[in-house]
Amino acid sequence: MAKKRKNEASDGIRIGDKILSLSGYLTKKPKIDGTSQASNEGISTSQEGLSTQNEGLSSSTEGLSRSKEDKRSKPVGNPKYFEARQALPLWTRQDDIRQKLHQNDVLVLVGETGSGKSTQVPQFLIQEDWCQRKKVKVKASDNGTTQEIAVGGMIAVTQPRRVAATTLAHRVAKEANIPGHGKKDGERHGPLSDGLVGYSVRFDHRVPKGTRIKYVTEGMLLQELLRDPQLRQYSAIIVDEIHERSVDVDLLSGFLKQILAGDKAGRGGIPLKVVIMSATANVGSIKKFFSDSESEGLYGSAPPATNPKTSVDFLQIEGRQFPVEITHTPKPVPDIQEALLSTLFKIHKQESLFDKHGRKDILAFLTGQEEIESAQRLIEEHAETLPPNVPKIAVLPLFGQLSMEAQHKAFQPTKEKNTRKIVLATNIAETSVTVPGVRFVVDCGKAKVKQYRPRLGMESLLAKPISKSSAIQRAGRAGREGPGKCFRLYTEETYESLEKTDLPEILRTDVLNAVLTMKARGIDDVLAFPLMDPPEFESVEKALLHLHILGALADDGSITSIGRKMVMFPVPPPYARVLIAAATPKYDCLLEVIDIISCITAGDDIFLQIQSEETKEEAEEFRKELWRREGDLITYLTTIQLYSAENADRVRWCKDRKLNVRNMKQAMNIRKQLRGLCVKQKMMEQPPADPQPFYPITPERAAVILKCFLKGFALKTAILAPDNSYVTAHGKHVVAVHPASVLHGQKKEAIMFLEHVYTQKNYAKKVSAIEAQWIVEAVDRSS
Numbered sequence: 206m207a208k209k210r211k212n213e214a215s216d217g218i219r220i221g222d223k224i225l226s227l228s229g230y231l232t233k234k235p236k237i238d239g240t241s242q243a244s245n246e247g248i249s250t251s252q253e254g255l256s257t258q259n260e261g262l263s264s265s266t267e268g269l270s271r272s273k274e275d276k277r278s279k280p281v282g283n284p285k286y287f288e289a290r291q292a293l294p295l296w297t298r299q300d301d302i303r304q305k306l307h308q309n310d311v312l313v314l315v316g317e318t319g320s321g322k323s324t325q326v327p328q329f330l331i332q333e334d335w336c337q338r339k340k341v342k343v344k345a346s347d348n349g350t351t352q353e354i355a356v357g358g359m360i361a362v363t364q365p366r367r368v369a370a371t372t373l374a375h376r377v378a379k380e381a382n383i384p385g386h387g388k389k390d391g392e393r394h395g396p397l398s399d400g401l402v403g404y405s406v407r408f409d410h411r412v413p414k415g416t417r418i419k420y421v422t423e424g425m426l427l428q429e430l431l432r433d434p435q436l437r438q439y440s441a442i443i444v445d446e447i448h449e450r451s452v453d454v455d456l457l458s459g460f461l462k463q464i465l466a467g468d469k470a471g472r473g474g475i476p477l478k479v480v481i482m483s484a485t486a487n488v489g490s491i492k493k494f495f496s497d498s499e500s501e502g503l504y505g506s507a508p509p510a511t512n513p514k515t516s517v518d519f520l521q522i523e524g525r526q527f528p529v530e531i532t533h534t535p536k537p538v539p540d541i542q543e544a545l546l547s548t549l550f551k552i553h554k555q556e557s558l559f560d561k562h563g564r565k566d567i568l569a570f571l572t573g574q575e576e577i578e579s580a581q582r583l584i585e586e587h588a589e590t591l592p593p594n595v596p597k598i599a600v601l602p603l604f605g606q607l608s609m610e611a612q613h614k615a616f617q618p619t620k621e622k623n624t625r626k627i628v629l630a631t632n633i634a635e636t637s638v639t640v641p642g643v644r645f646v647v648d649c650g651k652a653k654v655k656q657y658r659p660r661l662g663m664e665s666l667l668a669k670p671i672s673k674s675s676a677i678q679r680a681g682r683a684g685r686e687g688p689g690k691c692f693r694l695y696t697e698e699t700y701e702s703l704e705k706t707d708l709p710e711i712l713r714t715d716v717l718n719a720v721l722t723m724k725a726r727g728i729d730d731v732l733a734f735p736l737m738d739p740p741e742f743e744s745v746e747k748a749l750l751h752l753h754i755l756g757a758l759a760d761d762g763s764i765t766s767i768g769r770k771m772v773m774f775p776v777p778p779p780y781a782r783v784l785i786a787a788a789t790p791k792y793d794c795l796l797e798v799i800d801i802i803s804c805i806t807a808g809d810d811i812f813l814q815i816q817s818e819e820t821k822e823e824a825e826e827f828r829k830e831l832w833r834r835e836g837d838l839i840t841y842l843t844t845i846q847l848y849s850a851e852n853a854d855r856v857r858w859c860k861d862r863k864l865n866v867r868n869m870k871q872a873m874n875i876r877k878q879l880r881g882l883c884v885k886q887k888m889m890e891q892p893p894a895d896p897q898p899f900y901p902i903t904p905e906r907a908a909v910i911l912k913c914f915l916k917g918f919a920l921k922t923a924i925l926a927p928d929n930s931y932v933t934a935h936g937k938h939v940v941a942v943h944p945a946s947v948l949h950g951q952k953k954e955a956i957m958f959l960e961h962v963y964t965q966k967n968y969a970k971k972v973s974a975i976e977a978q979w980i981v982e983a984v985d986r987s988s
């Protein structure tokens with residue numbers, strides 16, 4: 206059966222009257238063996254946060270005979286932080302770290318949460334001789350002439366999330382910069398103006414002149430690799446929190462492995478050092494991945510490595526700075542929200558606001574934006590009823606779709622006196638971050654996980670139990686500034702039954718972006734690219750075909766100029782394709798397309814779900830002016846255009862229409878960034894500033910915009926069948942229009958949908974009415 210499906214796919218896929226061939230891509234035979242899943246063997250999870258500091262005891266300290274005194278080098282930087290830094294478990298092991306990196310290309314460093322990995326390791330390494338900038342001679346690849354260039358001097362520390370990269374940069378800037386040595390504006394802009402430390406995340410870069418340590422998101426470093434495949438400005442790359450195993454970190458590891466195994470001619474012979482860090486990492490598989498001399502590709506071997514042996518060492522650092530006491534519920538909780546509220550208020554009433562270590566705030570882990578916003582409402586309502594002798598509560602949300610400014614608010618101390626901060630976060634706050642003041646963690650034990658089904662081209666986003674590794678990371682957030690407590694809203698048996706680690710993202714999501722990134726980095730044979738856990742062959746096959754349909758790949762599988770442009774946009778490839786089409790004279794609707802994409806990528810739906818019938822009627826009266834019969838996309842467009850034309854009270858305007866105020870603000874923020882990027886890419890002139898008068902979009906213009914969207918979403922279309930169901934044009938699956946869509950319950954000739962989710966049913970979301978003929982036009986690569 207599987208074989209038959211593969212043959213059909215290899216022959217081609219029919220879209221309208223076209224059959225697209227895959228033969229250009231599929232030169233390698235799939236190698237199906239048992240090695241594709243992450244093995245749990247050799248996983249090193251540091252002991253659950255129980256013990257206090259355990260002086261320098263590692264499984265791997267061979268060859269280090271220096272005295273204890275020598276190992277405690279004097280700190281460099283701001284004396285205000287010396288004591289705190291010297292108290293970290295990592296402090297006494299800094300010479301071991303230096304020595305191991307002096308002798309090896311790669312160091313895998315495992316240490317408990319809060320032991321000082323993210324903040325201290327880069328500060329230990331910048332003083333090393335191999336970490337200094339050097340002038341070298343290299344041959345130019347285009348004309349063979351010899352040039353003198355500078356190589357090294359900087360360390361990049363990658364983080365899975367923007368908030369971790371920026372908060373760590375701020376912290377390390379404070380620790381590493383010597384007060385008074387900065388520029389004059391250092392006071393105004395904080396320690397990041399003083400040099401030494403910087404950060405680079407999507408839409409936000411602060412890299413002062415003289416930066417030596419740069420905190421970056423994994424995605425940003427991948428972008429840098431597109432411009433500089435040898436990462437020449439860096440002496441070392443520190444890959445932090447590898448256990449999260451995002452697609453980006455897997456790609457990054459593959460590229461780093463290639464640089465390590467290469468001949469270093471592009472770096473003038475100067476090696477690149479790599480440190481892999483985590484509290485809960487599968488050390489065995491990481492060591493094997495980097496040290497294997499034949500680069501194991503997805504389904505075959507890559508060309509032999511020039512540098513046949515990458516030396517990899519391992520160091521485990523035990524001990525944590527402060528203990529964390531963990532409590533499980535005696536019985537499973539029937540209602541998580543109720544359990545959350547009662548735990549939060551119990552802590553609030555029983556625990557003091559301060560102790561000798563400082564504030565005693567709370568961090569609670571919930572599944573997503575919707576759950577956070579509803580919990581916030583309930584906590585605030587209940588807090589109003591507290592007697593006057595109980596301290597007040599300030600609730601701060603923290604999730605990925607919030608603007609960076611809103612995210613950073615959760616890291617500030619509360620301004621009001623006699624008030625406890627309660628931060629409600631998704632797993633965005635799970636690793637790497639220190640939320641100042643937090644001493645209590647409440648863990649609901651679940652997270653929303655994306656799961657992709659390549660056969661159906663469908664994604665589901667469901668709340669699932671977290672892994673043990675996540676539970677350990679979450680508890681670790683409580684013991685960073687003093688002894689902490691973690692309340693798990695699940696039983697000990699449930700904890701014991703959790704998987705050790707999460708399935709790597711590459712095995713459960715669409716690999717479209719990953720394949721495009723490889724192609725853009727010059728990886729012609731993506732099947733031979735080294736990955737720790739290769740995804741299913743079928744997923745790669747689908748991604749290649751999809752990229753071909755998007756015009757990102759030519760018939761021979763090479764990347765096109767459109768593909769190269771697509772990787773420049775920080776949005777998924779289909780959206781990038783729509784942006785590029787919108788800038789062409791044929792469609793000429795870039796401003797409208799940016800408006801729509803901004804609404805869609807701003808978080809959960811901008812329209813709040815209304816439960817009560819009475820409020821529904823009221824909101825629907827207001828929403829009538831927004832609804833468009835062309836469907837959700839033109840409705841989004843009308844909404845954001847009316848919102849940006851609103852001059853008086855935008856918050857009131859949103860409340861009347863039951864729109865999510867935060868998401869509207871975030872949409873405006875993304876709109877500004879995307880406009881800026883398109884101006885930079887010379888795709889449009891600087892647009893006029895808001896507010897602009899509102900003119901409703903004509904049906905003809907709406908048709909142009911929807912046709913433009915089909916350039917990215919031709920595969921996400923369905924035709925109305927004689928039995929009144931919608932059947933997808935690609936794959937022939939039945940889909941239902943989601944109840945949240947303005948087209949729910951309506952019959953149209955054909956529909957385009959931007960999302961396809963499986964909950965109780967196979968649902969199409971973000972739906973628009975289209976004509977069947979438009980689908981065929983959209984896949985015509987000549988137009």
Ligand SMILES: Nc1ncnc2c1ncn2[C@@H]1O[C@H](COP(=O)(O)OP(=O)(O)OP(=O)(O)O)[C@@H](O)[C@H]1O
Nearest residue numbers: 318319320321322323324325376484637639685686
């Ligand atoms: N932004 C911050 N504000 C206050 N203290 C901080 C901050 N960042 C780090 N610290 C302090 O430095 C300590 C070490 O933090 P660091 O992030 O280096 O640990 P880590 O070993 O990388 O932890 P994890 O594995 O959880 O990422 C923390 O426990 C905390 O005491």
